[in-house]
Amino acid sequence: MLQKECFLKLLLLVVSLVVAASGADKFSRQDFPPGFVFGAGTSAYQVEGAANEDGRTPSIMDTWAHSDSVITSGANGDIACDQYHKYKEDVQLMAEMGLDAYRFSISWSRLIPNGRGPVNPKGLQYYNNLINELVSDGIEPHVTLHHFDLPQALEDEYGGWISQNIVKDFVEYADVCYRMFGDRVKYWTTFNEANIFSMAGYDLGFLPPTRCSSPFGYFNCTRGDSSLEPYLAAHNILLSHASATRLYRKKYQNIQKGYVGLNLLSFHSVPATNKTEDVIAAQRTNDFFMGWFVEPLVHGDYPEVMKKNAGSRLPSFTALESQRVKGSFDFFGVNFYIATYVKDNSEGLNIEPRDYKADMAVEWQFTQGNASSTNRLLPSFEIPLTPWGLQGVLELFKQNYGNPPVFIHENGQRTQRNTTLEDWPRIQCLQEHISVLLDTVRNGSNVKGYFTWSLLDVFELLDGFRSGYGLYYVDLDDPELRRYPKLSAKWYSRFLKGGGITPDGGIELSSNWSSLSSAQVMK
Ligand SMILES: *[C@@H]1O[C@H](CO)[C@@H](O)[C@H](O)[C@H]1NC(C)=O
Ligand SMILES: *[C@@H]1O[C@H](CO)[C@@H](O)[C@H](O)[C@H]1NC(C)=O
Ligand SMILES: *[C@@H]1O[C@H](CO)[C@@H](O)[C@H](O)[C@H]1NC(C)=O
Numbered sequence: 126m127l128q129k130e131c132f133l134k135l136l137l138l139v140v141s142l143v144v145a146a147s148g149a150d151k152f153s154r155q156d157f158p159p160g161f162v163f164g165a166g167t168s169a170y171q172v173e174g175a176a177n178e179d180g181r182t183p184s185i186m187d188t189w190a191h192s193d194s195v196i197t198s199g200a201n202g203d204i205a206c207d208q209y210h211k212y213k214e215d216v217q218l219m220a221e222m223g224l225d226a227y228r229f230s231i232s233w234s235r236l237i238p239n240g241r242g243p244v245n246p247k248g249l250q251y252y253n254n255l256i257n258e259l260v261s262d263g264i265e266p267h268v269t270l271h272h273f274d275l276p277q278a279l280e281d282e283y284g285g286w287i288s289q290n291i292v293k294d295f296v297e298y299a300d301v302c303y304r305m306f307g308d309r310v311k312y313w314t315t316f317n318e319a320n321i322f323s324m325a326g327y328d329l330g331f332l333p334p335t336r337c338s339s340p341f342g343y344f345n346c347t348r349g350d351s352s353l354e355p356y357l358a359a360h361n362i363l364l365s366h367a368s369a370t371r372l373y374r375k376k377y378q379n380i381q382k383g384y385v386g387l388n389l390l391s392f393h394s395v396p397a398t399n400k401t402e403d404v405i406a407a408q409r410t411n412d413f414f415m416g417w418f419v420e421p422l423v424h425g426d427y428p429e430v431m432k433k434n435a436g437s438r439l440p441s442f443t444a445l446e447s448q449r450v451k452g453s454f455d456f457f458g459v460n461f462y463i464a465t466y467v468k469d470n471s472e473g474l475n476i477e478p479r480d481y482k483a484d485m486a487v488e489w490q491f492t493q494g495n496a497s498s499t500n501r502l503l504p505s506f507e508i509p510l511t512p513w514g515l516q517g518v519l520e521l522f523k524q525n526y527g528n529p530p531v532f533i534h535e536n537g538q539r540t541q542r543n544t545t546l547e548d549w550p551r552i553q554c555l556q557e558h559i560s561v562l563l564d565t566v567r568n569g570s571n572v573k574g575y576f577t578w579s580l581l582d583v584f585e586l587l588d589g590f591r592s593g594y595g596l597y598y599v600d601l602d603d604p605e606l607r608r609y610p611k612l613s614a615k616w617y618s619r620f621l622k623g624g625g626i627t628p629d630g631g632i633e634l635s636s637n638w639s640s641l642s643s644a645q646v647m648k
């Protein structure tokens with residue numbers, strides 16, 4: 126206990142020092158351009174619960190969470206935060222906090238239980254209710270169509286994303302969403318973390334649909350092909366995205382006046398040393414990780430280094446496909462948590478067979494010069510803050526990809542769940558990243574908004590309920606699943622309502638907020 130108090134005091138000190146030390150940290154939301162959006166996010170399977178209710182069928186996320194998944198330690202999203210039943214209360218929390226926007230995803234298998242064909246009226250009703258509730262409180266819905274949760278029915282029928290059959294079904298699903306919700310929803314993201322989904326789902330095999338092949342993969346997969354399938358899935362995702370965007374433009378955009386984009390996770394790679402081969406390795410990592418999707422959308426083809434290293438395992442675009450993929454976006458969504466240091470591993474290119482990761486031919490590290498953390502999924506609990514990496518990612522988009530509109534769709538801090546509501550590390554994370562974001566806006570980056578992950582402590586992909594990123598804690602031991610604001614919710618709210626983040630009276634984390642008792646509800 127004593128230790129914990131000291132720890133908090135230390136962090137408080139760090140936060141106030143950071144704030145006091147530098148004039149650059151003085152900012153408020155009025156410093157951002159008019160219309161700049163601040164929000165928070167979740168995703169369907171991670172927050173909704175009601176997994177088997179009202180006609181919903183399993184997605185590949187359900188199947189994964191119910192398998193002997195080592196990383197979620199037996200937890201699943203059957204109940205999660207029960208937002209399915211508590212959406213009104215959650216929208217109230219958002220409104221009180223002052224969010225401009227809420228980023229959430231639609232569960233395809235709730236809306237269209239067989240993956241294609243009849244729409245489930247109860248699913249339709251739920252998303253209409255949620256969207257209406259948001260709109261009536263002045264909160265803009267930003268909707269994702271696929272957040273790692275393909276209907277299991279389509280996975281079983283033809284292999285999901287590794288089959289080109291998926292394109293038609295995805296476009297039909299998107300059509301239903303545009304038609305039913307597009308009068309109120311203006312921001313559509315086709316795929317969340319298309320790059321991580323392809324890599325973790327089909328090469329390393331630790332996320333759904335957990336496909337990989339020996340000797341690749343973090344666990345022993347029962348099916349898959351790590352050499353081929355990551356590229357195949359990504360290719361079909363790109364074709365699906367392009368077709369869904371094309372449909373929107375032809376049939377809806379003139380009337381609905383909305384936008385379609387694609388979301389990627391960025392690790393922002395920097396060379397671990399100044400050696401030429403490591404500098405090239407960092408560039409190659411950005412090409413494999415970001416360029417994999419961004420280059421086709423911006424230039425109509427994959428990066429040269431991917432074609433070279435993956436050879437014929439990388440599908441190619443026909444002339445017509447290339448033409449249709451190119452330009453098929455109105456914005457990019459970027460999730461950013463941490464920068465990585467990379468080292469060249471080109472010797473790996475002499476080995477056969479190779480997977481996507483071997484083709485990339487680098488070693489990753491989360492902290493500079495620490496080999497023991499190489500290639501780990503995540504550092505334990507708190508993520509080391511590298512806010513300059515956010516600037517790096519936005520510079521990459523500006524300098525290499527024509528400075529397209531970008532939303533930061535996710536950024537946040539991971540803390541051990543249900544230890545304390547005084548989440549200073551999360552406040553520090555928000556403050557440092559929003560500050561850097563302002564610098565990048567001032568330096569000409571075309572960034573339009575910032576969403577923190579996550580609104581609530583949700584079912585987390587990398588460890589179930591052991592950690593949380595939420596502004597709100599959800600008490601899972603309480604049958605009511607009551608929500609409690611963490612200090613970060615107060616901080617964000619103050620910022621959103623125009624409070625200045627300045628040394629004298631800005632953050633003001635000290636006086637009133639720190640005296641909050643742990644159980645005090647925001648009212
Ligand atoms: C994977 O399979 C190998 C060989 O059968 C076995 O030694 C290893 O323990 C398995 N690993 C896991 C994580 O199940
Ligand atoms: C790379 O070189 C620069 C300039 O000489 C130096 O400041 C920096 O510390 C070097 N970085 C590494 C990782 O050695
Ligand atoms: C390297 O990582 C290990 C394990 O994550 C940690 O215990 C150690 O303190 C780190 N060392 C440095 C120099 O960062």
Ligand SMILES: *[C@@H]1O[C@H](CO)[C@@H](O)[C@H](O)[C@H]1NC(C)=O
Pocket residue numbers: 542543544601602
């Ligand atoms: C965290 O939650 C679990 C169950 O949700 C509970 O058993 C545990 O006691 C809690 N831990 C703390 C430190 O409150």
Ligand SMILES: *[C@@H]1O[C@H](CO)[C@@H](O)[C@H](O)[C@H]1NC(C)=O
Pocket residue numbers: 516520523524568569
């Ligand atoms: C500001 O933008 C210019 C032009 O893109 C770039 O060269 C420079 O590195 C940027 N500054 C920072 C701090 O990112």
Ligand SMILES: *[C@@H]1O[C@H](CO)[C@@H](O)[C@H](O)[C@H]1NC(C)=O
Pocket residue numbers: 633636637
């Ligand atoms: C602290 O809270 C009280 C009551 O909510 C308020 O009157 C007072 O101005 C606050 N003090 C500061 C420094 O914000």
